[in-house]
Amino acid sequence: DAKTTQPPSMDCAEGRAANLPCNHSTISGNEYVYWYRQIHSQGPQYIIHGLKNNETNEMASLIITEDRKSSTLILPHATLRDTAVYYCIVSPNWGANSKLTFGKGITLSVRP
Amino acid sequence: DAGVTQSPTHLIKTRGQQVTLRCSPKSGHDTVSWYQQALGQGPQFIFQYYEEEERQRGNFPDRFSGHQFPNYSSELNVNALLLGDSALYLCASSLNTRKQFFGPGTRLTVL
Numbered sequence: 591d592a593k594t595t596q597p598p599s600m601d602c603a604e605g606r607a608a609n610l611p612c613n614h615s616t617i618s619g620n621e622y623v624y625w626y627r628q629i630h631s632q633g634p635q636y637i638i639h640g641l642k643n644n645e646t647n648e649m650a651s652l653i654i655t656e657d658r659k660s661s662t663l664i665l666p667h668a669t670l671r672d673t674a675v676y677y678c679i680v681s682p683n684w685g686a687n688s689k690l691t692f693g694k695g696i697t698l699s700v701r702p
Numbered sequence: 703d704a705g706v707t708q709s710p711t712h713l714i715k716t717r718g719q720q721v722t723l724r725c726s727p728k729s730g731h732d733t734v735s736w737y738q739q740a741l742g743q744g745p746q747f748i749f750q751y752y753e754e755e756e757r758q759r760g761n762f763p764d765r766f767s768g769h770q771f772p773n774y775s776s777e778l779n780v781n782a783l784l785l786g787d788s789a790l791y792l793c794a795s796s797l798n799t800r801k802q803f804f805g806p807g808t809r810l811t812v813l
Contacts, residue, residue: 688750
């Protein structure tokens with residue numbers, strides 16, 4: 591699986607958009623970009639995934655650059671409950687080799 | 703619809719003992735993966751079960767073994783416990799995709 595690079599931490603004000611960057615310069619053509627988050631002492635939670643087009647769901651938006659070497663997860667209106675560790679993972683979407691390789695993630699702190 | 707459930711929530715064992723952790727996948731899911739998460743680290747893949755067979759394994763010793771039952775539930779067994787096995791053990795289920803749903807985990811403490 592391709593490796594991802596994320597800054598260790600960032601913060602944002604409640605109600606503002608949180609833009610979480612991820613670099614994945616060695617991503618291959620069949621690999622998707624996945625985002626999970628882990629709130630303290632809970633299991634990771636799936637947020638969103640995409641291949642090359644931008645994606646949006648009820649939780650977040652995912653913007654993938656045209657060359658697919660980086661992406662940004664956008665939480666449009668961050669709340670205190672969004673404080674968590676966010677993991678960016680790249681992997682093929684399905685199949686026998688479907689493990690998730692987690693890095694250290696980025697710790698997002700939302701301040702009041 | 704219940705999500706992924708794990709038992710027990712917490713467990714305390716001593717070095718050298720054996721432990722069994724249990725996982726029930728989300729309804730409709732056929733694949734179960736196990737992860738170990740040490741304090742301050744991201745989850746590390748242990749192994750994955752599909753159709754009652756270990757399909758893929760991470761870099762963990764043979765002391766770690768598992769099983770998947772016909773109803774897709776799964777067990778993780780760890781023999782000869784070491785202090786370093788203390789961690790949060792996470793189970794995730796999926797329908798053969800990377801969109802995995804995680805349980806709350808079992809916190810194992812080895813003394």
